[in-house]
Amino acid sequence: MSHDPKKTVTIEDLLRIKRAERPPAEFWAQWERELRAKQLAAIVEERPWWQIHVPVYVRRMVKWQLPVGAAAVMALTFVTLRDYQDQSTHDPVLVTEEAISNVTGQQSLPSVTPSAPTLSAVASVSATAVLPQETRADTQETTATPGLEKTLVAIDAPMQPVEIPAAFIQPSTQDVIPATLRTEPPKEPLTRITSAKDVRRARLLDGAMGGRYGSTGNAEVARTRDRIASRLNEDRFYASDAGRLGTSGDRLSLRF
Amino acid sequence: MNIAKAILGKTLVASPERQHEADSDWVVVQRVQSGDVAAFDGLILKYRERLYAVIYNMIGNRDDAADLTQDAFIKAFQSIKRFSGESAFFTWLYRIGVNAALGHLRKHRLRQFFSLDKVDEDNQPAAEVIAALTVDLTADRDTYVKELQEKLNEALQKLSIKHRTVVTLFEIDGMSHQQIAEVMNCSVGTVRSRLHYAKQLLQAELQPYIRR
Numbered sequence: 001m002s003h004d005p006k007k008t009v010t011i012e013d014l015l016r017i018k019r020a021e022r023p024p025a026e027f028w029a030q031w032e033r034e035l036r037a038k039q040l041a042a043i044v045e046e047r048p049w050w051q052i053h054v055p056v057y058v059r060r061m062v063k064w065q066l067p068v069g070a071a072a073v074m075a076l077t078f079v080t081l082r083d084y085q086d087q088s089t090h091d092p093v094l095v096t097e098e099a100i101s102n103v104t105g106q107q108s109l110p111s112v113t114p115s116a117p118t119l120s121a122v123a124s125v126s127a128t129a130v131l132p133q134e135t136r137a138d139t140q141e142t143t144a145t146p147g148l149e150k151t152l153v154a155i156d157a158p159m160q161p162v163e164i165p166a167a168f169i170q171p172s173t174q175d176v177i178p179a180t181l182r183t184e185p186p187k188e189p190l191t192r193i194t195s196a197k198d199v200r201r202a203r204l205l206d207g208a209m210g211g212r213y214g215s216t217g218n219a220e221v222a223r224t225r226d227r228i229a230s231r232l233n234e235d236r237f238y239a240s241d242a243g244r245l246g247t248s249g250d251r252l253s254l255r256f
Numbered sequence: 257m258n259i260a261k262a263i264l265g266k267t268l269v270a271s272p273e274r275q276h277e278a279d280s281d282w283v284v285v286q287r288v289q290s291g292d293v294a295a296f297d298g299l300i301l302k303y304r305e306r307l308y309a310v311i312y313n314m315i316g317n318r319d320d321a322a323d324l325t326q327d328a329f330i331k332a333f334q335s336i337k338r339f340s341g342e343s344a345f346f347t348w349l350y351r352i353g354v355n356a357a358l359g360h361l362r363k364h365r366l367r368q369f370f371s372l373d374k375v376d377e378d379n380q381p382a383a384e385v386i387a388a389l390t391v392d393l394t395a396d397r398d399t400y401v402k403e404l405q406e407k408l409n410e411a412l413q414k415l416s417i418k419h420r421t422v423v424t425l426f427e428i429d430g431m432s433h434q435q436i437a438e439v440m441n442c443s444v445g446t447v448r449s450r451l452h453y454a455k456q457l458l459q460a461e462l463q464p465y466i467r468r
Contacts, residue, residue, distance in 0.1 A: 009467040011459050013385045015427040017401075018313055018408055020382030021373040027322075028304070035300070035326045042330050 274435070278344035285345055288336050296336070300329055303346060306429060307353045313424040314357045314417075316370045316409050324360055328353035343438055350431075350439045354421060361417050368413070372405050389465060404465060411461035419454035426451055 061068065281302075287295040307328060312321035332339075332349050339348055377383055389404070390397050412420055421440060425431045426447075433451075437444045459466065 009385060009388055009465065011455055011462060011466065012427060013381075013388075014404075014408060014462055014465055015423070015458075016379075016381045016385055017375055017404065018412070019309070019428045020376045020379035021309075021312070021405065022305070022376045022379075023308070023318060023322075023373050027318075031304070031308075031322050031326065034322070035329065038326050038330055039333070042334065 274344065274346075274432075277346065281345035282341050285336060285339060285341070288333075289339075296333055299345065299349075303349055304329070306346075307349060310350065310424055310429050311353055311357045312373070313412065313428050314354070314420055315361060316368070316372070316413055318371050318373055320360060321357075324356045325353065328356050331356070344435075347435060347438045350425075351441075354425075354439055358417055358421070370406075370409055370413075372409060375401055375405060388467070407462065407465070411458050414461060415454050415457060419450050419457070422447055422450040423454045423458070 281299065284295050284299055288299075304325060308321055308325045311324045311328075312318060315321055315324070328349065331352050335352075339345070375382055375386070377386075386397075386401055386404075390400055393400055412423065415423065418440070422436060425436045425439060426433070431439070433444045433447045436447045440447065
């Protein structure tokens with residue numbers, strides 16, 4: 001291409017000047033020395049763990065980190081909002097109605113049945129207590145479910161026939177349970193100890209009535225004294241002075 | 257070797273020259289992959305100036321361009337076992353270099369220093385353009401060329417990174433649209449569009465130096 005002074009100069013021609021910008025020859029010698037040093041450094045340098053263990057396709061996903069992250073945040077928000085709305089729509093009334101419908105419906109049977117075998121087991125056990133061995137086996141077949149049979153056998157094995165009055169055997173199992181299995185609640189050891197307040201009251205009463213702790217020998221007097229003592233508040237008792245009480249024969253007099 | 261190469265028997269490149277170049281590169285790459293590490297030096301000597309020119313014209317700083325070129329070769333060497341020949345080696349190498357330059361530009365967007373190489377007066381096309389521009393010049397020719405260099409660099413830096421990359425690869429390195437599309441991972445139409453837009457901007461910026 002011959003360029004005379006009249007020739008046009010285009011943008012492509014100007015960019016050819018950029019193409020002609022080149023480093024001097026000594027630049028490449030220096031560049032090569034630096035490259036060797038970098039190569040050695042790269043060999044010695046330990047590669048980061050993610051370059052070794054993280055697969056290449058996962059690392060390529062890095063450039064999609066923004067859209068992937070945004071999608072994850074949106075999905076999380078959607079799930080959270082959906083769950084929140086589900087919880088807010090379940091108000092107590094609906095829950096109750098649902099519970100009621102479950103209890104009355106067919107599907108509620110499995111949840112109710114666990115208590116039923118227990119009652120029937122007790123009933124059958126109580127029934128077998130008075131029945132002979134042959135009839136007991138029949139009763140188990142009719143009342144116990146197959147799963148419960150083992151339990152009944154386990155309960156029945158050590159049990160010996162006990163003489164129970166026929167009045168205790170009720171047709172309803174719910175009536176049988178309290179009669180056979182009712183026991184008194186255990187008393188606390190501390191409740192068995194007489195409190196100091198009661199002892200003091202008894203001593204005062206006894207002193208006022210001339211006996212020692214009710215050892216007067218007259219049962220009626222002792223009963224009356226206990227009744228009065230139970231009605232008297234301790235405060236009133238102290239305030240009114242025990243000396244106002246008096247006994248004569250089978251009478252108790254109070255002075256106000 | 258990938259499926260495309262197995263079917264066509266060669267790497268998909270634009271021109272026959274590039275095809276021959278790609279085939280010879282693939283042989284060297286296979287030697288490097290089989291353990292002949294010294295064979296990689298041939299690839300460095302072959303492509304270092306072209307890759308440096310691309311990076312240099314993208315970022316406008318010779319020292320940074322030298323560093324980035326070295327980094328690109330080291331990275332290519334470290335990853336050469338993963339190179340399966342789907343594209344030509346120089347396309348793959350350019351992609352590494354261009355990505356390094358793009359990363360550098362994004363990282364140092366607010367802090368840019370320019371240091372330019374001298375124009376090679378022995379380069380015939382460039383010498384002819386300079387002669388056409390300085391025929392009526394009474395002032396110092398070297399000063400005028402230096403000023404022209406700075407103006408060209410300014411105009412290039414005013415382009416966006418993508419437009420600058422397309423102009424650099426097409427006008428300075430002489431790559432085809434197809435090859436640029438492979439390097440930049442975009443369509444040929446996008447390359448043409450960006451090139452057209454970039455030239456329009458450059459023409460507006462360098463209007464005083466354009467003679468019709």
